[in-house]
Amino acid sequence: MTGPSVNELSERAREVFRTVVESYLESGEPVGSRTISRMAALSLSPASIRNVMQDLEELELLAAPHTSAGRMPTELGLRLFVDGMMQAGKLTAAERKALESQIDSGDPVEEAVSRTTAALSGLSACAGIVHVPKREPVLSQFGFVPLSDGQALAVLVGGDGTVENRVIDLPSPVPASTLAEAANYISARLTGLTLEQALARLETEISRGKAALDVAAQDLIARGLATWSRDGSQRPVLIVRGQANLLDETAAADLDRIRQLLDELEGKEEIALLLDSARDARAMKIFIGSENKLFSLSGSSVIAAPYHDSEGQVVGVVGVIGPTRLNYARVVPMVDFTAQTLSKLVS
Structure with a gap:
């Protein structure tokens, strides 16, 4: 209505x-x-x-x-x-510092984003949420370590210095020489590429007969790269921090609503879809109670704002979830400033 x-x-x-x-x-x-x-x-x-x-x-x-x-x-x-009618307030110098300080440590982006979201949660007394951009790692080094006849450990070093390990299944025992051949090929031909680009180049060179790899090494590389490609598409892109803030002094009188909200926060895929609407709008979005179906039962509000990369493209959304009785005038500028802070981080 x-x-x-x-x-x-x-x-x-x-x-x-x-x-x-x-x-x-x-x-x-x-x-x-x-x-x-x-x-x-x-x-x-x-x-x-x-x-x-x-x-x-x-x-x-x-x-x-x-x-x-x-x-x-x-x-x-x-x-x-x-x-x-609302007149948005202004952040204090201490609040600005609390948010900006989370991006200065040189840690991986996802950790800094998580800390910034936790800081926003603490300042707003709400649950903080952030839609993290999917960042496919760029290959810096890639190696294989034999574990057993049927398994090997694929070790990926990303361009940002992060190291990740995955266990991959092998159809048959693979000799150490094949593991070394595969690792050498990746180092020589695929470093500096994203996983998608590396797989495409591998397929192209194999089809043109330029890969100079035996069948076992080709299969090993494809399995290793595919492990990260699948994982990258499935990994959570939503971080939720500060759920405990929802259990304030008024929660005892409204436990059913709080339980419902905590259950809703478990549906990260649905929350991500909700935040996508803020991404599409490219501006601050405020959802109040039943205006969004996800939080209609708990009667909760969401304040969300997109953040951008150096080219002005929206790469994620940050916000808070809390009761409809939010101090909107205080929280809105807080979310907006957090979005500006994350924009600096990912630029």
């Missing part, structure tokens, strides 16, 4: 609505008319404020959880507030 725009509300209604939303986001409790009469810069009696709140409730911007309780914003109301 599409609700009214901010301009359709009277000045009195806007002020009462803003006060209700800001108070609710701060306290997590429904807000009563007497509270608003003490807070709002309006010369209105509690009775007049109740009338305005009733009007806002009829517009489905506010709701009363109980008959005698105050009002709280609906998801429609939160959307109106975020899009038309």
Whole structure:
């Protein structure tokens, strides 16, 4: 359902609505008319404020959880507030430093991204999420170590200095000379290439009779490279940090929702698909409650922003997941700055 725009509300209604939303986001409790009469810069009696709140409730911007309780914003109301009334805050110097410091250690990109996401989680008191770009390693060195008649250890050294090992199955015993022949060919012909490029070159040289390899060595190289190609396409591209932040002081009263959210966080493939929509938008995206099907049951919000490489291409998305009662004005600039920080890291 599409609700009214901010301009359709009277000045009195806007002020009462803003006060209700800001108070609710701060306290997590429904807000009563007497509270608003003490807070709002309006010369209105509690009775007049109740009338305005009733009007806002009829517009489905506010709701009363109980008959005698105050009002709280609906998801429609939160959307109106975020899009038309919220004034985003600014990060403190300490917050900026906490995020930027995670990219200065010279560690592999994925570790730095993970640390930055953990820092964002801690500062926002939400669960931090980041969609990590798939980076196929560039071959620097590649070798084989015999393990048994039917297995060998393939050792890959990437261009960024990372070292990874994989056990590969062999159809028959392979002599040490074949292992050495395969490793020498890779060093001479395939270094500096991605795995996909290396496999393509191997296939081309074999088809043209230029590989100068026996059949056993050809098969060994193909098996070794294919192990990383399959793994690279299947490895998780989503990092989630700080789930414990979701268990705040209000969680005890809403354990079912928290359990549901934690279950939803296990569905990393579904979260990755959700973040892809922020990637496609190339700008900050805010999903409130049931606006996205994934978190409709837990009533959670997602704030996400893409980050870019040196050529301005979107390579990933970073954000937070938390209750709809987020301090959006504080968290939105925090996510935006984290995206800027990760852009520096991957550039």
